[in-house]
Amino acid sequence: MPVNTKRQDTWKGIVQRSDIISTVEFNYSGDLLATGDKGGRVVIFQREQENKGRTHSRGEYNVYSTFQSHEPEFDYLKSLEIEEKINKIRWLPQQNAAHFLLSTNDKTIKLWKISERDKRAEGYNLKDEDGRLRDPFRITALRVPILKPMDLMVEASPRRIFANAHTYHINSISVNSDHETYLSADDLRINLWHLEITDRSFNIVDIKPANMEELTEVITAAEFHPHQCNVLVYSSSKGTIRLCDMRSSALCDRHAKFFEEPEDPSSRSFFSEIISSISDVKFSHSGRYMMTRDYLSVKVWDLNMEGRPVETHQVHEYLRSKLCSLYENDCIFDKFECCWNGSDSAIMTGSYNNFFRMFDRNTRRDVTLEASRENSKPRACLKPRKVCTGGKRKKDEISVDSLDFNKKILHTAWHPMESIIAVAATNNLYIFQDKIN
Amino acid sequence: MLSKGLKRKREEEEKKEEEGLSVDSWWLDQGHPAAAQTPPPVASSSLFDLSVLKLHHSLRQGEPDLRHLVLVVNTLRRIQESMEPTTSLPPVSMPPTAPSVADSLLASSDAALSASMASLLEDLNHIEDLNQVPQPQADEGPPGRSVGGVPPNLGALDLLGPATGCLLDDGLEGLFEDIDTSMYDSELWVPASEGLKPGPENGPAKEETPELDEAELDYLMDVLVGTQALERPPGPGR
Numbered sequence: 001m002p003v004n005t006k007r008q009d010t011w012k013g014i015v016q017r018s019d020i021i022s023t024v025e026f027n028y029s030g031d032l033l034a035t036g037d038k039g040g041r042v043v044i045f046q047r048e049q050e051n052k053g054r055t056h057s058r059g060e061y062n063v064y065s066t067f068q069s070h071e072p073e074f075d076y077l078k079s080l081e082i083e084e085k086i087n088k089i090r091w092l093p094q095q096n097a098a099h100f101l102l103s104t105n106d107k108t109i110k111l112w113k114i115s116e117r118d119k120r121a122e123g124y125n126l127k128d129e130d131g132r133l134r135d136p137f138r139i140t141a142l143r144v145p146i147l148k149p150m151d152l153m154v155e156a157s158p159r160r161i162f163a164n165a166h167t168y169h170i171n172s173i174s175v176n177s178d179h180e181t182y183l184s185a186d187d188l189r190i191n192l193w194h195l196e197i198t199d200r201s202f203n204i205v206d207i208k209p210a211n212m213e214e215l216t217e218v219i220t221a222a223e224f225h226p227h228q229c230n231v232l233v234y235s236s237s238k239g240t241i242r243l244c245d246m247r248s249s250a251l252c253d254r255h256a257k258f259f260e261e262p263e264d265p266s267s268r269s270f271f272s273e274i275i276s277s278i279s280d281v282k283f284s285h286s287g288r289y290m291m292t293r294d295y296l297s298v299k300v301w302d303l304n305m306e307g308r309p310v311e312t313h314q315v316h317e318y319l320r321s322k323l324c325s326l327y328e329n330d331c332i333f334d335k336f337e338c339c340w341n342g343s344d345s346a347i348m349t350g351s352y353n354n355f356f357r358m359f360d361r362n363t364r365r366d367v368t369l370e371a372s373r374e375n376s377k378p379r380a381c382l383k384p385r386k387v388c389t390g391g392k393r394k395k396d397e398i399s400v401d402s403l404d405f406n407k408k409i410l411h412t413a414w415h416p417m418e419s420i421i422a423v424a425a426t427n428n429l430y431i432f433q434d435k436i437n
Numbered sequence: 438m439l440s441k442g443l444k445r446k447r448e449e450e451e452k453k454e455e456e457g458l459s460v461d462s463w464w465l466d467q468g469h470p471a472a473a474q475t476p477p478p479v480a481s482s483s484l485f486d487l488s489v490l491k492l493h494h495s496l497r498q499g500e501p502d503l504r505h506l507v508l509v510v511n512t513l514r515r516i517q518e519s520m521e522p523t524t525s526l527p528p529v530s531m532p533p534t535a536p537s538v539a540d541s542l543l544a545s546s547d548a549a550l551s552a553s554m555a556s557l558l559e560d561l562n563h564i565e566d567l568n569q570v571p572q573p574q575a576d577e578g579p580p581g582r583s584v585g586g587v588p589p590n591l592g593a594l595d596l597l598g599p600a601t602g603c604l605l606d607d608g609l610e611g612l613f614e615d616i617d618t619s620m621y622d623s624e625l626w627v628p629a630s631e632g633l634k635p636g637p638e639n640g641p642a643k644e645e646t647p648e649l650d651e652a653e654l655d656y657l658m659d660v661l662v663g664t665q666a667l668e669r670p671p672g673p674g675r
Contacts, residue, residue, distance in 0.1 A: 078499075078500070079499075080499040080500050081499065168503055169500075169502070169503070187503040187504060188503070215503075215507060216507060216510075216511055217507065218503050218504045218507050220504060237504050237507055237508055270484060270512055270515050270516055270519070271512065273508065273511050273512065273515070274508045274512060277504070277508060324484070327487070327512075328487060330491075333504075333505055333508065
């Protein structure tokens with residue numbers, strides 16, 4: 001476990017933005033890290049190539065490309081503004097020199113191509129070097145344009161726009177292992193798209209009741225299985241997960257598996273349902289497990305066992321006695337994400353006060369760390385933090401009542417292969433590396 | 438009477454915090470052993486008020502967060518069940534018949550609340566359906582689609598009429614006093630599309646439904662029938 005986690009020098013790499021980061025995602029190789037924010041922008045960081053001569057910049061992430069993915073729109077029919085906030089970004093596996101990613105706001109998904117240009121053509125026949133058209137009658141000889149190197153330019157262009165398929169707010173997108181299709185999920189429906197086709201999608205899950213009076217549950221997250229292209233899962237606001245097999249029927253309203261942990265009667269309260277609402281679901285890289293995040297805990301499920309999770313990790317159990325206050329200030333509705341490390345041996349999720357938690361599944365140890373400039377110096381190891389729940393507060397402990405609930409870490413990402421994590425703390429991005437020697 | 442109870446509860450809470458108790462049990466479900474020590478109806482009504490405020494605040498948003506809305510509504514139902522354990526909550530409620538004033542207040546708030554919740558959720562249904570009409574849907578419904586869903590919806594609108602009358606009951610002013618009741622007076626079914634806004638402004642205006650004239654009703658039927666045909670997209674096998 002990252003006892004020696006060092007915070008690399010992010011002062012120059014960090015993006016100090018006025019917009020709140022709303023999603024963070026590494027690509028398949030981990031060389032690129034994409035962030036989306038509330039203002040509809042996507043910022044992509046690239047890992048510097050390791051250079052033995054410059055140890056300080058080894059493996060640092062610097063800004064690679066910035067573009068405006070979504071703009072605010074106005075739905076004239078409903079007289080509503082559609083937020084440009086990027087809800088999710090998902091990378092496509094790389095197939096050529098260019099990189100592709102899907103980004104989505106509440107209503108529209110876009111496929112972006114990010115490509116590099118480091119050469120330009122010189123010596124055109126029909127135009128001058130400054131672009132002015134040459135008079136054709138003055139051209140007496142033809143020449144072949146030659147390619148000359150230029151400063152690297154990274155271009156982002158929208159290649160597909162998948163719109164008008166969601167009545168409710170999109171909360172998830174997930175690329176299928178077939179690399180041809182992907183799903184998008186809103187509160188009540190899940191649609192299946194082909195990456196090449198934008199004018200239609202197939203609805204595969206629909207939980208909207210005929211009578212909206214009967215609505216008691218919504219879809220909160222959905223994901224495709226990492227290897228089985230016919231399998232997907234979706235979680236609900238009632239703390240249940242349904243696994244669907246697209247081979248069994250065209251409409252996956254009937255699940256193949258239903259995962260739910262029985263409620264513990266001793267901890268039942270008015271807020272039981274709210275805190276059981278699942279905010280994120282992620283398959284392990286192996287595809288054998290899945291992880292769910294509810295308000296107070298992270299649970300690991302074996303796909304072969306529907307009755308209960310195989311592991312439950314408490315994120316901030318000290319908040320259980322504060323649920324009423326958290327209900328009052330709406331914090332109880334915060335949606336935290338979770339992520340696996342590359343080998344599925346560790347999981348990570350965020351909390352309040354800019355704390356984030358890591359759990360080692362093998363050693364059963366866990367640690368609380370803080371993402372903040374004030375409390376950690378560049379290149380110093382992050383110190384484990386501890387929350388004091390009652391009685392005498394020890395030195396360096398922080399009491400529950402002193403936690404800042406405005407500083408919430410909702411989005412985290414783990415490099416697919418190495419011990420590098422990205423943590424979004426409101427409008428700051430922190431990238432930490434574990435350099436155990 | 439209710440506000441006095443609220444005040445007492447807050448003082449009790451502050452005392453508890455000073456004593457360093459980390460658990461406030463007054464909001465626990467009545468089945469919980471710790472709840473036996475607390476005055477349930479007063480505590481529950483405070484949480485009830487808070488939840489009602491949240492519900493209305495959520496619905497005031499241009500496009501309500503459905504997850505937030507559903508969770509608050511479900512929590513409200515749970516609180517109501519604990520406050521009145523013998524009363525079942527039908528989607529369309531009858532007028533209150535409980536003997537005592539407090540009971541009748543709670544019962545009528547049940548009726549009013551479940552009626553308003555039902556009507557508001559129903560509104561979301563209609564608004565979403567109606568607004569899908571001119572959009573070039575990525576998925577098209579099959580021709581000759583069943584439109585059986587339309588008459589029951591209108592029927593529900595009519596049934597909600599008498600129940601929402603309870604909202605104007607004087608005894609409920611304390612409960613809803615900080616709620617802008619002008620939302621109950623707006624006209625929903627304006628034929629022009631600009632008038633179709635989701636949210637509380639148009640929600641419980643169902644009480645005006647009996648006054649719809651035939652032309653408006655016909656228009657509405659046409660729109661809903663046309664929308665239902667586009668509503669449900671086909672799956673790969675359809």
